[in-house]
Amino acid sequence: MSSAKVELETYRHSAAHVMAHALKRIFPGARLGIGPAIEDGFYYDFDLPETLTPEILEKIEAEMRVLIAEDHPFRREELSRDEARRLLEKAGECYKLELLEGLPAGPISIYRSGDFFDLCRGPHLESTGKIKAFKLLSVAGAYWRGDEQRPMLQRIYGTAFLSPAELDQYLHNLEEAKKRDHRKLGREMDLFSFHEESPGMVFFHPRGVVLYELLLDFWRKLHRSRGYREIMTPMILKDELWHRSGHWDHYKDHMFFCPIGEQTFAVKPMNCPGGILYYKESQHSYREFPLRVAELGRVHRRELTGVLHGLFRVQGFVIDDAHIYCLPSQIKDEIKEIVKLILDLYRQVGFSQYQIEVSTRPESSIGSDADWDLAVRSLKEALDEMGIAYSVSEGEGAFYGPKIDFHIRDSLKRSYQCGTVQLDFSMPERFELEYIGADGAKHRPVMIHRAAFGSIERFLGILLEHYGGALPVWLAPVQAAVLPVSEKFFSYAGQVRNELEARGFRVELDERNEKLGWKIRAAQEQKIPYMLVVGSREADSGTVSVRSRDGGELGAKTLPECADLIREAVRSKDDGLSGGQGE
Ligand SMILES: [Zn+2]
Numbered sequence: 210m211s212s213a214k215v216e217l218e219t220y221r222h223s224a225a226h227v228m229a230h231a232l233k234r235i236f237p238g239a240r241l242g243i244g245p246a247i248e249d250g251f252y253y254d255f256d257l258p259e260t261l262t263p264e265i266l267e268k269i270e271a272e273m274r275v276l277i278a279e280d281h282p283f284r285r286e287e288l289s290r291d292e293a294r295r296l297l298e299k300a301g302e303c304y305k306l307e308l309l310e311g312l313p314a315g316p317i318s319i320y321r322s323g324d325f326f327d328l329c330r331g332p333h334l335e336s337t338g339k340i341k342a343f344k345l346l347s348v349a350g351a352y353w354r355g356d357e358q359r360p361m362l363q364r365i366y367g368t369a370f371l372s373p374a375e376l377d378q379y380l381h382n383l384e385e386a387k388k389r390d391h392r393k394l395g396r397e398m399d400l401f402s403f404h405e406e407s408p409g410m411v412f413f414h415p416r417g418v419v420l421y422e423l424l425l426d427f428w429r430k431l432h433r434s435r436g437y438r439e440i441m442t443p444m445i446l447k448d449e450l451w452h453r454s455g456h457w458d459h460y461k462d463h464m465f466f467c468p469i470g471e472q473t474f475a476v477k478p479m480n481c482p483g484g485i486l487y488y489k490e491s492q493h494s495y496r497e498f499p500l501r502v503a504e505l506g507r508v509h510r511r512e513l514t515g516v517l518h519g520l521f522r523v524q525g526f527v528i529d530d531a532h533i534y535c536l537p538s539q540i541k542d543e544i545k546e547i548v549k550l551i552l553d554l555y556r557q558v559g560f561s562q563y564q565i566e567v568s569t570r571p572e573s574s575i576g577s578d579a580d581w582d583l584a585v586r587s588l589k590e591a592l593d594e595m596g597i598a599y600s601v602s603e604g605e606g607a608f609y610g611p612k613i614d615f616h617i618r619d620s621l622k623r624s625y626q627c628g629t630v631q632l633d634f635s636m637p638e639r640f641e642l643e644y645i646g647a648d649g650a651k652h653r654p655v656m657i658h659r660a661a662f663g664s665i666e667r668f669l670g671i672l673l674e675h676y677g678g679a680l681p682v683w684l685a686p687v688q689a690a691v692l693p694v695s696e697k698f699f700s701y702a703g704q705v706r707n708e709l710e711a712r713g714f715r716v717e718l719d720e721r722n723e724k725l726g727w728k729i730r731a732a733q734e735q736k737i738p739y740m741l742v743v744g745s746r747e748a749d750s751g752t753v754s755v756r757s758r759d760g761g762e763l764g765a766k767t768l769p770e771c772a773d774l775i776r777e778a779v780r781s782k783d784d785g786l787s788g789g790q791g792e
Pocket residue numbers: 222226320327328329330331333
């Protein structure tokens with residue numbers, strides 16, 4: 210972890226102590242759960258009879274400001290286990306007592322600030338006065354230790370930043386994120402809906418299908434040009450296959466099953482087993498390697514209804530999968546090709562900031578030391594030679610192989626794990642995959658699973674929020690709306706639409722009997738890049754008056770000029786967002 214990250218975590222965890230301290234001043238009987246720093250802030254869990262409301266949060270914030278002004282030093286003390294137990298018993302901190310019992314042998318550290326103390330490893334800031342900018346954000350219920358058999362505590366989420374300016378930026382982004390909620394945009398832009406008749410499954414509307422297909426067309430073009438061939442395999446396969454693949458043992462709870470006669474079938478949660486049956490259909494030679502087989506495969510995975518969330522968490526979705534079969538000596542170069550492809554894909558859809566993480570061998574794993582060494586070394590060397598920075602998560606790989614994860618950062622600085630490249634020592638063994646080597650003998654190929662977008666559905670949600678719905682012109686389901694000022698110009702407006710459609714653009718005509726101002730607002734809400742207004746002047750001169758969705762007046766243009774304008778925007782894939790290199 211970088212030192213800046215440790216510093217921020219210490220800072221935020223110190224703010225969590227101050228919050229707990231403030232809460233105990235207001236509710237002396239409250240008992241403490243845990244209070245860690247998290248990705249964008251911190252939380253603390255409390256057990257108290259009062260229900261925490263937004264008004265109470267404000268009171269706690271006010272008390273926190275007092276504690277910060279009082280500038281209490283954070284002091285570390287080491288106690289014996291008995292001393293710590295007596296201290297916690299006296300304070301009635303039953304949850305902390307339970308945590309104490311789980312701590313390893315050795316002295317127990319507590320941190321004090323003023324009349325507050327907490328069982329804690331630390332580290333902490335020098336004093337409460339060092340906290341410059343914080344905000345309490347929300348309250349949620351949280352079971353003690355995440356166990357629904359245990360008491361439900363109240364969790365307060367907050368955040369803290371090193372400067373008020375950074376806090377303001379963060380709060381601004383939070384507000385913006387609410388406005389950009391893809392579920393709201395999906396409704397306004399008429400892209401998709403959800404229905405309780407099929408929880409967590411998406412109903413794409415006509416414009417949503419256009420967007421979906423545009424993204425897939427783009428994906429296919431890029432993959433074909435990089436030597437990928439594409440297959441489609443069935444969605445429902447017999448349960449024997451899932452026993453053989455190991456999914457039955459490890460993934461059963463997330464699978465949908467359907468009995469058909471005497472036989473049980475499973476709806477595929479992953480595309481690999483079907484892809485492997487295709488591989489085994491013919492004999493392969495090392496000369497074909499690396500063999501790149503892509504599948505935009507629709508998978509289904511069961512989720513608890515509580516965690517379903519718009520397009521971000523669904524039960525049915527398409528993965529932009531590919532399985533690559535290669536020689537051990539080809540791993541490194543193939544990883545480079547994959548990384549290049551994935552980053553190119555991200556850049557072209559508008560994401561130029563990303564973080565890459567390499568996960569290495571976990572404690573329990575299959576495969577030989579030599580296999581793992583070569584695989585991990587190949588992954589790291591590929592990235593090193595490309596000059597790409599990455600972090601290493603030791604021991605976080607899957608039991609069947611190491612992996613690279615891609616986290617993209619959106620325009621509101623939120624991070625999403627999307628792409629993944631996974632080496633697999635398990636499937637080739639389980640399915641006895643083979644190829645004929647240069648020596649004429651049979652060998653096991655290396656198998657690489659990889660996805661760039663991950664779930665297409667989720668990626669569309671990320672894209673919508675990244676752009677606030679204002680998709681770049683090449684991806685906009687409707688590129689231009691023709692807006693006649695009155696019924697008299699419907700016929701000319703129809704000609705405009707037909708001509709532009711004939712030139713390959715996606716154009717809609719607004720024939721509703723509404724005022725021009727109303728139609729313009731409607732088109733803007735739907736984030737349509739260009740509005741082509743037509744009245745008597747335009748009809749007489751064979752032109753359109755062009756407005757852009759951000760309110761810019763682009764003036765009167767002939768249809769060929771208008772086509773050039775849209776074509777240029779499509780070609781440049783201009784997104785209006787600036788982005789730096791990967792971090
Ligand atoms: Zn602490």
